[in-house]
Amino acid sequence: MTEPEAILRMTGIRKEFPGVVALDDVDFRMFPGEVHALMGENGAGKSTLIKTLTGVHGIDAGTIELGGSAVSFAGPPEAQRAGVSTVYQEVNLCPNLSVAENIFIGREPRRFGRIHWAGMRRRAEVLLGALDLRLDVSAGLGSQSIAVQQMVAIARALDVSARVLVLDEPTSSLDAGEVEQLLKVLRSLREDGMAILFVSHFIDQVFAIADRMTVLRNGKLVGEYRTSDITPVELVTRMIGKELEVLDDLEESAHDRSDLAAAPVFLQADGLSRKGAVAPFSLEIRQGEVVGLAGLLGSGRTELARLLFGADHSDSGTLTVDGAVVPMRTPRAGMDHRIAFSPEDRKTEGLVGELTVRENIVLALQAARGWSRPLSRKRQDELAARYVAALDIRPTSPETLVRNLSGGNQQKVLLARWLITEPRLLILDEPTRGIDIGAKTEIQRLVAKLSGDGMAVLFISAELEEVLRLSHRVTVLRDRKVVAQLDNESLTADEIMSIIAEGSSA
Amino acid sequence: MTGHRLFWPIAALVALLLVDLAVKPSFFSVELRDGHLYGSLVDILRLGAPLILVGIGMTLVVATRGIDLSVGSVVAISGALACLHLSGLGDQNSVGGTLVAVAMALGLCLALGAWNGFLVAVLGIQPIIATLILMVAGRGIAQLITDGQIITITSGPFRAIGSGYLLTLPLSILIALVVFVLTSVLVRRSALGLLIEAVGGNPEASRLSGLRSGRLIWLVYVFGGLCAGVAGLMISANTSGADANHAGLWIELDAILALTIGGTQLTGGRFSLGGTVIGALLIQTLTTTVYTLGIPDTATLLVKAMVVLLVCLVQSPAFRAKVRRRRKSPPPAPADRPVKVEVSA
Structure with a gap:
């Protein structure tokens, strides 16, 4: 079978940072009309490879050819003009500007030398319409959900005559429906002949969309495969370089809650609420217990957790720690009661x-x-x-x-x-979002071990399988209300999904 | 070596000094007369001391993502209040009376710093606006204190703060040195430095890590007020009087310039007190150089501005990258092209 001409060909790429070889002799190619997944663990060099392509980093050796001619971009704007558009992992937009302004920032449509606002809004609506997204494009971007912001970032990348579209972790903050919507958009772009570089830690998404994949490990090329020639287990094995240990044993220990019923209650919330954030709820967490919070993005998971830690203060209800009612008005109060809170947004709230x-x-x-x-x-x-x-x-x-x-x-x-x-209670808000399977497994193991040692854990994740694997009990939120609290004996993801969907408690 | 944070500021400082040496061969000579050191280098340190003090205070404020525009006015208020008290004394040479004057002035400056801190940390007003209030009002307060006149004083003990000597060195140099050393030790030996950098680097993450950022922010403004107060005493002692209109005028801008040259970014976070001292000395040397070269008064500000621009350009990684790229044309050498620097918008 003869292959078509590659639109992009990177050969022998080498990139060093002080003390680290981030990329070592990596080859990578892309064909028009294909979705190509770039796979690897954290630190395997995926982001670095993308950044050398878009000119964020210079390369120390190797060549990059776009459409048959050698290129070397001085930066993302230059790459974009040449047809390589990128949407980064962390949304890099300006929350204080409107949706339309964000799409056209730096290349606003002009008329008579000034910005043509009406035209800009119209074109923004058309672009977002192509992504099945209808919203007020003159609204501030900051007021939109992260999912919408992500779509806006993609719309921005599509506005130029892109031949190569690079999506670095585009789905990490999207819920299932939004992911499907995004994949649909990608399929139609693929039919138009776009070459799409797709980076995701979600193996099932990669198998659903990618035609071809390149695997990196520790900055080195492992190989390039057609999706039809490789199984998920083989893929993961190549990514981590050793056989995937299944988490079965973890599951066994996690669900053994025989001794938990006797464990003292560490924290108890009674009718706790905050206006506009989460409706009154009651919740108790025992020592050594892992309570999972399930629910869609924006269902109030984070808001609930923030009340327990004192990151926000509640309007009503009481919080009891070790049997004594405590005011929890600042993070410092949470810490004084040995509660720890690892927030969802690592970049702006964590580090x-x-x-x-x-x-x-x-x-x-x-x-x-x-x-x-x-x-x-x-x-x-x-x-x-x-x-x-x-x-x-x-x-x-x-x-x-x-x-x-x-x-x-x-x-x-x-x-x-x-x-x-x-801490005696560790609140983890989306600790595994956007990280690779190896690190994910490590974090899950750690949670199981900590709870085994008697630490209470509140575990928030959009991935139901993960919540089920770790939690002794699962609290389900829907529309900012706690709608169910279930013992995790034989709970399945489908049951939780139906509660989330219908709001009925079991 | 050019990679070190302070390489360029120090290089610029040395370059300026060499210019002075070329124009005036005796520039580096320091002599001991009556047990006092004299010389141009000593003068630079002595005259630069107030700016060093204000700069040290400003550096900590800026590290928390703040700024304090009011320090110039605080300088004026400090001198005015001290001189007012001294001028009312029967015996201006009484050490006790001088100490009272100094304590009053510094006490007021602490209160003014607390006012700034209150506006920023408690009321949440943007630092540039919050301190603008005192910048404008403060000059007025200083004028009220002096009743619009220049108060001259004859107090020997007070003048010593500006022009006295101890162990052959001017007292003002020693004061600046002590403040610098104490502050450095305090912020780096305690956890203050880390906490300040964390608050400036990411206020929300710091709050969620349990930092009481409000207190910390309050503290740096109070400290900034104190530093400005000491600088104000020095300036008025040096001129034997209080000039409410001109004392400390624009010193806030020089201080901001000094810390910027020294590598502290106005966006907050990492700070370098040593860098600020270098920056302040650079600015003072520049002023001295302008006089040494005999540049007419009318052109002084322009020359200063141009040198500062040059220093800033040389320090800017983006600018250096551009120069290097141009020199290396034609450009088939992406291999060692410098890493693109993020420029915050």
Whole structure:
């Protein structure tokens, strides 16, 4: 079978950062009218490869050919003009501008030398319409859900005459329906002859959409495969370089809650609520218990968790810790009661990007001790080194700036920050979002182990399988209300889905 | 070596000093007269001391993502109040009376810093607006204190703050040195530095990590007020009087410039006190150089501005990358093209 001419051909790409070889002799090619998935664990070099393609990073060796001629872009705008459009993992838009402005920022349609606002809005509506999205394009982007923001980012990439569309983790913040919508859009773009580079940690999505996949591991090329020639298990094996250990044993231990009924209740909420965030709910968490929160994006999962920690304060209801009613008005109050909260949005609410791994890890503990009782540098180094090793944070130097870490490693830093405070309740909001299967497994294992050691965990995830695997009990939210609280004996994802869909409690 | 944060500021400082040396060969000579050190280099340190002080305070404020435009006015108020008290004394040379004057002035400056901190940390007003209030009102307060006149004083002990000597060195240099060392030790030996950088780097993440950022922000404005107060005493002691209109005029801008040159970004987060000191000395050296070169008064500001622009350009990674790329044309050398620098909008 003869293959058509590749639209993009990257050969022998090498990229070094101080102390790290991020890419080593990597080949990559794309054909028009194909969805090509780039697969690998966190830190395998996927994002770096994309950034060398779009000119964010220069390359140390190798060639990049687009449409048969060698190219070297000075940056994403230049790449975009040449037909390589990118939507990044973290949405890089301006929340203070309108939807339409975000789509056309930097290339606003003009008339008589000034911005043609009406034309801009019209074209924005057409573009979003093509994505089946109807909304007020003059509304501020910040008021839209992350899912809509993601769609806007894609619409922005599509507005130029793109030949190659790069989507870095486009689905990590979308719910099932929105993912389907996005995949539909991708299929129609593929039929128009677009070459689509698709990066996702969701194996089933990759198999649903990709025609071809390239696997990277530790900055090296593992191979290129046609989707029809490879099974999911083979794919994962190649990504992590060893046989996938199934999480069966985890499941067994997690569901054994015989001793939990006797465990004392650590935290109890009675009629707790906050206007516009979550309706009055009651919830109790026992020591050593994992309570899962299930529900769609925007169902009030995060808001509920924030009330328990004191990130927001409640309008009504009481919170009881160890049998005593406590006011929980600031995060500091939550910490004083040994509650830890790892927020959903790592970048804006979790980490301080320009500080080092070490500094981020000690931050909460140091804040609790106060400024006048500093952790000695030696102690900081010890803590950082221990958790970098225990959680397998890469790169391993604790002096790396956190913003240079991949998403999964950033998540681990956040976990480390809270683990060193030795919390009694650990609230994890989407701890596995946008991170690879290996890190995901590690985090799940860790949660199971912590709960085994007596730590209470509130686990929030959009992935029902994950919630079911870890939780002893599952609390289901719908439209900002708690609609069901179920013991996880023989619960299935379908049952939870139907509760989410119908709002009926079992 | 050019990679070090302070390489370019120090290089610019050395370059300026070399210009001075070329024009005036005796520029580096320092002599001991009556147990006091004299010389151009000593003068630079002595005259730069107030700016160093204000710069140190401003650096911590900026590190929390704030800014304090009111320091110039606080400088004026500090000098005005001290001189007012001194001028009313029967014996201006009494050490006790001088100490009272100093304490009153510094107490008021602490209160003014607390006012700024209150507006920013408690009421949540944007720092540039919050401190603009005192920037404008403060000059008025200073004028009210001096009743619109220039108060001159004869107090020996007070003038020592500006022109006295201790261990052969001007007292003002020693004061600036002590404040610098104490502040550095305080922020780096305690956890203050880390907490300030965290709050400036990501306020929400810091809050969710349990930092009491309000207190911290309040604290840096109070400290900024104190530093400005000491600088104000120095300036008025040096001129033996309080000039409400001109004391500390535009010093906030010089301080911001100094810390920027020193590598602290106005977007908050990482800060460098040492960098600020270098930056302040650079600005003071520039002023001295302009006089050494005999540039007419009318052109002084323009020359200063041009040198500052040059320093800023040399420091800008984006600008350096551009220059390098141009020099290396034709461009088949993407291999060692510098990493594109993120420029925050």
